[in-house]
Amino acid sequence: MPRPLEQAVVAITGASSGIGRATALRLARRGSSLALCARSHEPLDQVARECEAAGAEVLWRPLDVADEASVEAFARETVQRFGHLDVWVNNAGVIAYGRFIDIPSDVFRRVIETNLMGQVNGARAALRQFFVQRAGVLINVSSVWGRVSSPYVSPYNVSKHAVRVLSESLRGELAAAKHIHVTSIAPEALDTPIFDHGANYTGHEIRPVPPVLSPEKVAKTVEQCAESPRREVSYGRAGRALEILYALAPPLYRRLAHRAFVRGTMPAEGAAPSAGNVRVSVGPYAIEGGWRLHRRSALRRAFLAAGMGALAGLAGAGSAPPPRRRSG
Numbered sequence: 001m002p003r004p005l006e007q008a009v010v011a012i013t014g015a016s017s018g019i020g021r022a023t024a025l026r027l028a029r030r031g032s033s034l035a036l037c038a039r040s041h042e043p044l045d046q047v048a049r050e051c052e053a054a055g056a057e058v059l060w061r062p063l064d065v066a067d068e069a070s071v072e073a074f075a076r077e078t079v080q081r082f083g084h085l086d087v088w089v090n091n092a093g094v095i096a097y098g099r100f101i102d103i104p105s106d107v108f109r110r111v112i113e114t115n116l117m118g119q120v121n122g123a124r125a126a127l128r129q130f131f132v133q134r135a136g137v138l139i140n141v142s143s144v145w146g147r148v149s150s151p152y153v154s155p156y157n158v159s160k161h162a163v164r165v166l167s168e169s170l171r172g173e174l175a176a177a178k179h180i181h182v183t184s185i186a187p188e189a190l191d192t193p194i195f196d197h198g199a200n201y202t203g204h205e206i207r208p209v210p211p212v213l214s215p216e217k218v219a220k221t222v223e224q225c226a227e228s229p230r231r232e233v234s235y236g237r238a239g240r241a242l243e244i245l246y247a248l249a250p251p252l253y254r255r256l257a258h259r260a261f262v263r264g265t266m267p268a269e270g271a272a273p274s275a276g277n278v279r280v281s282v283g284p285y286a287i288e289g290g291w292r293l294h295r296r297s298a299l300r301r302a303f304l305a306a307g308m309g310a311l312a313g314l315a316g317a318g319s320a321p322p323p324r325r326r327s328g
Helices: 018-030 041-053 068-082 105-133 154-173 215-227 237-248 250-265 296-314
Strands: 009-013 033-038 058-062 087-090 136-141 180-186 232-234
Touching: 009 018, 009 068, 009 105, 018 033, 018 041, 018 215, 033 041, 033 068, 041 058, 058 068, 068 105, 087 105, 105 136, 105 154, 105 180, 136 154, 136 215, 154 180, 180 215, 232 237, 237 250
Parallel strands: 009 033, 009 087, 033 058, 087 136, 136 180, 180 232
Antiparallel strands: none
């Protein structure tokens, strides 16, 4: 780090909810100056006010990270306002559930444009300034799905694998730049609103499969990596176990993990097709989705369903069938 977090300027994309919002508030309490962006005006304004109340100086702009010109302008304005840019957190992301053939092509494309090209745009804007300063920290938020595979979430899976590879490629190119760092973070399922406002073409409601982490835990990791950058951060025994199984025994992984994901994520309850917040920003705009506190019974059912799915796979079942569609 070129300077302590208390004196640092940190840019955060996707700051209106989830990890981005938790990170903004956490760094505001540390005294960092913040540049915040997200698609929605009012929720971003609210986050900025909360950060200012915590003592931070804040620049905020509503924008779509898939728009390269808007991201470049945001980075330039940040430097003009604060004089430097020390940390860039590529966090903005959307998700779409459903069979590959059922997810509309524009929704698939928008997931890639937001999750991958949004981070490409952010990385370009940040690195240009880091090269001028000869220092800076780029933090890319990937996912455990950037290390393993899963059915019925193909655009997100593809985008997060690509983010991880992008991070690795940048680290190789920047090997000689001793004070410019690239970190990737790969969380498991998080208790954020993403399961409520994701696109859904499965015919079923969507819920996370435990264990579900608090977004505050990831925000703490962002804070730590901003101060002491690490190459890559993974979370929890479950995620690491999946990665090991995926690497050592892909057929067994598909039989166990794919089936468990389908059974745990897609309960019997039906849901109408929806693009969620993929095309346009929709709420809720909060740090948490309430799964760990108010929806525990749903998570218990998801856990049991996932466990039964894994046992069925272990007993010799084939690859996971598509989820049953609600009749009528």
